[in-house]
Amino acid sequence: EPEVTQTPSHQVTQMGQEVILRCVPISNHLYFYWYRQILGQKVEFLVSFYNNEISEKSEIFDDQFSVERPDGSNFTLKIRSTKLEDSAMYFCASSEIFGVAQNMKSSYNEQFFGPGTRLTVL
Amino acid sequence: AQTVTQSQPEMSVQEAETVTLSCTYDTSESNYYLFWYKQPPSRQMILVIRQEAYKQQNATENRFSVNFQKAAKSFSLKISDSQLGDTAMYFCAFRLSYNTDKLIFGTGTRLQVFP
Numbered sequence: 001e002p003e004v005t006q007t008p009s010h011q012v013t014q015m016g017q018e019v020i021l022r023c024v025p026i027s028n029h030l031y032f033y034w035y036r037q038i039l040g041q042k043v044e045f046l047v048s049f050y051n052n053e054i055s056e057k058s059e060i061f062d063d064q065f066s067v068e069r070p071d072g073s074n075f076t077l078k079i080r081s082t083k084l085e086d087s088a089m090y091f092c093a094s095s096e097i098f099g100v101a102q103n104m105k106s107s108y109n110e111q112f113f114g115p116g117t118r119l120t121v122l
Numbered sequence: 123a124q125t126v127t128q129s130q131p132e133m134s135v136q137e138a139e140t141v142t143l144s145c146t147y148d149t150s151e152s153n154y155y156l157f158w159y160k161q162p163p164s165r166q167m168i169l170v171i172r173q174e175a176y177k178q179q180n181a182t183e184n185r186f187s188v189n190f191q192k193a194a195k196s197f198s199l200k201i202s203d204s205q206l207g208d209t210a211m212y213f214c215a216f217r218l219s220y221n222t223d224k225l226i227f228g229t230g231t232r233l234q235v236f237p
Contacts, residue, residue, distance in 0.1 A: 004166065031223065042126075043213060043227035056222060091167065095223065111225065113159075113167040 002026040004114035006092050012120045013082055021077045021117045023092030031055070032075045033093040033111060034067065043091065049075065082121045089116045124149040126216050128228035135204045136236050142189075143199045143231045145214030152176075153219035156190065156197045161211040161230075170212070173197065175219070201233075209235045 005024045013019050025032050034046040048055040049067050064080045075094075079086055093111040125148045135141035147156070154175045161167040173181045173190050181188050185205075189198045201208055214228040 033223070035225070035227075040229075042229050043215075043225075045224045045226070048223055056224060058224075109223070110169055110172075111223070115164070115166045 002112075004092055004094055004112050006090075006114035006117050008117060009115070010118045010120070012122065015084055015121055016081050019079050019082055019119065021079075021090050021092075021119070023075045023077070023094075023114055024073050025075055025092070025094030026096075026112055027073070029094035029096050029112070031095045031097070031109070032067075032069070033095075034077045035091045035093065035113075036060075036088040037091070037116075038085075038088040046077070079119075082119075084121050087119055087121045089118050091116045124151070124154075124216050124218070124226050126214055126226050126228040128214050128231050130231045131229070132232045132234070134234040134236060135201075137204055137206060139204055140200060140202045141204055141233065143201075143212050143214075143233065145197045145199070145228055147195050147197060147214070147216050149195070149216065149218075151218055155217045155219060156188075157215040157217070157225070158186070158188070158197075158199045159213040159215060159227075160208075161213065162207075162209070167213065171199070204235045206235050206237065209233060 007022045032049045035043050037043045045058050047057040047061045066078045068076050092114040095109040095111045097109045127146045156173045158170040159167045160170045171181050171183045171186050185202045187200045211230045211232050213230045216226045
Protein backbone atom coordinates (compact mmCIF):
# COMPACT_ATOMS: atom_id res chain seq x y z
CA GLU A 1 0.00 0.00 0.00
CA PRO A 2 1.41 3.44 -0.90
CA GLU A 3 2.72 5.47 2.02
CA VAL A 4 3.94 8.98 2.67
CA THR A 5 7.64 8.94 3.52
CA GLN A 6 9.72 11.55 5.31
CA THR A 7 13.45 12.12 5.62
CA PRO A 8 15.36 12.37 7.81
CA SER A 9 13.70 10.67 10.74
CA HIS A 10 15.68 12.82 13.14
CA GLN A 11 17.45 16.11 12.44
CA VAL A 12 19.65 17.92 14.92
CA THR A 13 20.67 21.48 14.15
CA GLN A 14 22.14 24.54 15.79
CA MET A 15 19.98 27.55 16.49
CA GLY A 16 20.06 29.95 13.57
CA GLN A 17 20.78 27.29 10.98
CA GLU A 18 18.53 26.49 8.04
CA VAL A 19 16.91 23.07 7.80
CA ILE A 20 14.98 21.39 5.05
CA LEU A 21 12.60 18.60 5.89
CA ARG A 22 11.66 16.33 3.05
CA CYS A 23 8.52 14.42 2.26
CA VAL A 24 7.50 12.15 -0.58
CA PRO A 25 3.69 12.19 -0.81
CA ILE A 26 1.63 9.39 -2.30
CA SER A 27 2.14 9.56 -6.05
CA ASN A 28 -1.34 10.45 -7.31
CA HIS A 29 -2.08 12.91 -4.52
CA LEU A 30 -2.44 16.58 -5.29
CA TYR A 31 -2.75 18.23 -1.89
CA PHE A 32 0.04 18.41 0.60
CA TYR A 33 0.25 19.47 4.22
CA TRP A 34 2.67 20.05 7.05
CA TYR A 35 1.76 19.70 10.71
CA ARG A 36 3.96 19.83 13.76
CA GLN A 37 3.77 18.56 17.30
CA ILE A 38 5.84 20.10 20.06
CA LEU A 39 6.54 17.51 22.74
CA GLY A 40 3.53 17.10 25.01
CA GLN A 41 1.37 19.46 22.98
CA LYS A 42 -1.22 19.15 20.25
CA VAL A 43 -0.55 18.35 16.63
CA GLU A 44 -0.86 21.73 14.90
CA PHE A 45 -1.58 22.59 11.29
CA LEU A 46 1.11 24.60 9.55
CA VAL A 47 0.28 24.83 5.87
CA SER A 48 -1.55 23.27 2.95
CA PHE A 49 -0.26 23.36 -0.61
CA TYR A 50 -1.82 22.74 -4.00
CA ASN A 51 -0.82 23.47 -7.57
CA ASN A 52 2.46 25.02 -6.45
CA GLU A 53 0.77 27.49 -4.18
CA ILE A 54 -0.02 27.74 -0.51
CA SER A 55 -3.75 27.13 -0.04
CA GLU A 56 -3.92 27.90 3.64
CA LYS A 57 -1.49 28.60 6.43
CA SER A 58 -1.66 29.02 10.16
CA GLU A 59 -0.33 31.88 12.23
CA ILE A 60 2.61 29.65 13.14
CA PHE A 61 3.72 29.60 9.51
CA ASP A 62 5.55 32.90 9.49
CA ASP A 63 8.25 34.24 7.19
CA GLN A 64 10.89 31.85 8.45
CA PHE A 65 8.95 28.93 6.97
CA SER A 66 8.54 28.09 3.32
CA VAL A 67 7.32 25.12 1.34
CA GLU A 68 8.19 23.90 -2.09
CA ARG A 69 7.53 21.10 -4.48
CA PRO A 70 10.87 21.14 -6.28
CA ASP A 71 10.10 18.20 -8.54
CA GLY A 72 7.28 15.78 -9.23
CA SER A 73 7.79 13.74 -6.11
CA ASN A 74 9.19 15.74 -3.20
CA PHE A 75 7.50 18.25 -0.93
CA THR A 76 9.78 20.20 1.38
CA LEU A 77 9.47 22.40 4.42
CA LYS A 78 12.29 24.88 4.94
CA ILE A 79 12.95 26.69 8.18
CA ARG A 80 15.35 29.51 7.44
CA SER A 81 16.76 30.37 10.84
CA THR A 82 15.81 27.80 13.41
CA LYS A 83 14.87 28.73 16.93
CA LEU A 84 14.84 26.59 20.05
CA GLU A 85 11.04 26.60 19.98
CA ASP A 86 11.04 25.01 16.52
CA SER A 87 12.04 21.73 18.15
CA ALA A 88 9.14 19.42 17.39
CA MET A 89 7.96 16.45 15.38
CA TYR A 90 7.02 17.57 11.88
CA PHE A 91 4.44 15.52 9.99
CA CYS A 92 3.81 15.66 6.27
CA ALA A 93 0.47 14.55 4.85
CA SER A 94 -1.08 14.26 1.43
CA SER A 95 -4.55 13.78 0.03
CA GLU A 96 -5.99 12.97 -3.32
CA ILE A 97 -8.60 15.72 -3.55
CA PHE A 98 -9.72 18.77 -1.66
CA GLY A 99 -13.06 18.96 -0.03
CA VAL A 100 -15.38 21.03 -2.21
CA ALA A 101 -18.31 22.77 -0.67
CA GLN A 102 -21.46 21.33 -2.14
CA ASN A 103 -24.58 22.46 -0.37
CA MET A 104 -22.39 23.05 2.63
CA LYS A 105 -21.30 19.43 2.66
CA SER A 106 -17.83 18.66 1.47
CA SER A 107 -16.54 15.77 -0.54
CA TYR A 108 -14.44 14.01 1.99
CA ASN A 109 -10.76 13.39 1.35
CA GLU A 110 -8.51 11.46 3.70
CA GLN A 111 -5.16 12.88 4.66
CA PHE A 112 -2.42 10.26 4.75
CA PHE A 113 0.39 11.03 7.15
CA GLY A 114 4.09 10.29 7.08
CA PRO A 115 6.00 8.96 10.11
CA GLY A 116 7.38 12.38 10.98
CA THR A 117 10.76 14.05 11.32
CA ARG A 118 11.92 14.88 14.80
CA LEU A 119 13.69 18.23 14.69
CA THR A 120 15.95 19.12 17.61
CA VAL A 121 17.32 22.65 17.74
CA LEU A 122 20.25 23.14 20.10
CA ALA B 123 -12.26 29.07 16.67
CA GLN B 124 -12.52 25.33 17.02
CA THR B 125 -10.85 23.35 19.79
CA VAL B 126 -10.50 19.66 20.56
CA THR B 127 -9.91 18.31 24.04
CA GLN B 128 -8.82 14.84 25.08
CA SER B 129 -8.85 14.63 28.86
CA GLN B 130 -7.25 11.20 29.22
CA PRO B 131 -3.49 11.34 28.63
CA GLU B 132 -3.12 7.61 29.23
CA MET B 133 -5.40 4.61 29.31
CA SER B 134 -4.82 0.91 29.70
CA VAL B 135 -6.97 -2.11 28.97
CA GLN B 136 -6.58 -5.84 29.10
CA GLU B 137 -6.62 -7.81 25.90
CA ALA B 138 -10.17 -8.76 24.76
CA GLU B 139 -11.73 -6.09 26.96
CA THR B 140 -13.48 -2.90 25.83
CA VAL B 141 -12.13 0.59 26.32
CA THR B 142 -13.59 4.02 25.60
CA LEU B 143 -11.49 7.07 24.78
CA SER B 144 -13.07 10.48 25.34
CA CYS B 145 -13.02 13.56 23.15
CA THR B 146 -14.88 16.83 23.36
CA TYR B 147 -14.77 19.69 20.93
CA ASP B 148 -16.00 23.20 20.60
CA THR B 149 -17.35 24.88 17.49
CA SER B 150 -20.11 27.22 16.49
CA GLU B 151 -20.38 25.58 13.09
CA SER B 152 -22.90 22.88 12.23
CA ASN B 153 -21.17 21.13 9.34
CA TYR B 154 -17.95 19.35 10.10
CA TYR B 155 -16.15 16.04 10.30
CA LEU B 156 -14.70 14.32 13.32
CA PHE B 157 -11.94 11.74 13.20
CA TRP B 158 -9.98 9.32 15.31
CA TYR B 159 -6.40 8.71 14.23
CA LYS B 160 -4.14 5.98 15.57
CA GLN B 161 -0.37 6.36 15.79
CA PRO B 162 1.43 3.12 16.71
CA PRO B 163 4.91 3.48 18.20
CA SER B 164 7.34 4.78 15.56
CA ARG B 165 4.74 4.51 12.83
CA GLN B 166 2.61 6.93 10.89
CA MET B 167 -0.74 8.21 11.97
CA ILE B 168 -3.56 6.31 10.30
CA LEU B 169 -7.24 7.09 10.13
CA VAL B 170 -9.34 4.78 12.28
CA ILE B 171 -12.81 6.18 11.86
CA ARG B 172 -14.62 9.34 10.79
CA GLN B 173 -18.01 10.84 11.48
CA GLU B 174 -19.89 13.40 9.45
CA ALA B 175 -21.71 15.81 11.74
CA TYR B 176 -24.88 15.77 9.65
CA LYS B 177 -25.25 12.03 10.14
CA GLN B 178 -27.08 10.96 13.26
CA GLN B 179 -25.95 7.37 13.03
CA ASN B 180 -22.73 6.60 14.85
CA ALA B 181 -19.89 5.40 12.64
CA THR B 182 -18.56 1.87 13.02
CA GLU B 183 -15.47 0.20 11.59
CA ASN B 184 -15.13 -3.40 12.72
CA ARG B 185 -14.12 -3.29 16.41
CA PHE B 186 -14.08 0.50 16.46
CA SER B 187 -17.19 2.57 17.00
CA VAL B 188 -17.96 6.09 18.07
CA ASN B 189 -20.53 7.68 20.31
CA PHE B 190 -21.25 11.02 18.66
CA GLN B 191 -23.30 13.41 20.78
CA LYS B 192 -23.63 16.56 18.69
CA ALA B 193 -25.50 18.63 21.25
CA ALA B 194 -22.96 17.78 23.93
CA LYS B 195 -20.06 18.16 21.45
CA SER B 196 -18.73 14.80 22.48
CA PHE B 197 -17.08 12.19 20.27
CA SER B 198 -15.82 9.11 22.09
CA LEU B 199 -14.13 6.08 20.58
CA LYS B 200 -14.98 2.59 21.75
CA ILE B 201 -12.58 -0.23 21.02
CA SER B 202 -14.12 -3.64 21.53
CA ASP B 203 -12.20 -6.89 21.95
CA SER B 204 -8.95 -4.97 22.40
CA GLN B 205 -5.87 -6.46 20.78
CA LEU B 206 -2.19 -5.97 21.52
CA GLY B 207 -1.87 -4.22 18.17
CA ASP B 208 -4.25 -1.52 19.37
CA THR B 209 -1.46 -0.18 21.57
CA ALA B 210 -0.88 3.31 20.20
CA MET B 211 -1.45 7.00 20.63
CA TYR B 212 -4.99 7.96 19.62
CA PHE B 213 -5.77 11.45 18.38
CA CYS B 214 -9.20 12.98 18.04
CA ALA B 215 -9.46 15.56 15.25
CA PHE B 216 -11.95 18.03 13.81
CA ARG B 217 -12.35 19.54 10.37
CA LEU B 218 -14.89 21.93 8.97
CA SER B 219 -16.84 20.59 6.02
CA TYR B 220 -16.09 23.46 3.69
CA ASN B 221 -13.33 25.79 2.55
CA THR B 222 -10.57 24.13 4.50
CA ASP B 223 -8.70 20.87 4.89
CA LYS B 224 -7.09 21.90 8.15
CA LEU B 225 -7.31 19.22 10.81
CA ILE B 226 -7.51 20.39 14.42
CA PHE B 227 -6.17 17.78 16.82
CA GLY B 228 -6.45 17.01 20.48
CA THR B 229 -3.40 16.23 22.59
CA GLY B 230 -3.87 12.49 22.25
CA THR B 231 -4.49 9.51 24.53
CA ARG B 232 -1.82 6.87 24.92
CA LEU B 233 -3.50 3.46 25.02
CA GLN B 234 -1.67 0.42 26.34
CA VAL B 235 -3.22 -3.00 25.81
CA PHE B 236 -1.97 -5.63 28.24
CA PRO B 237 -1.99 -9.37 27.63
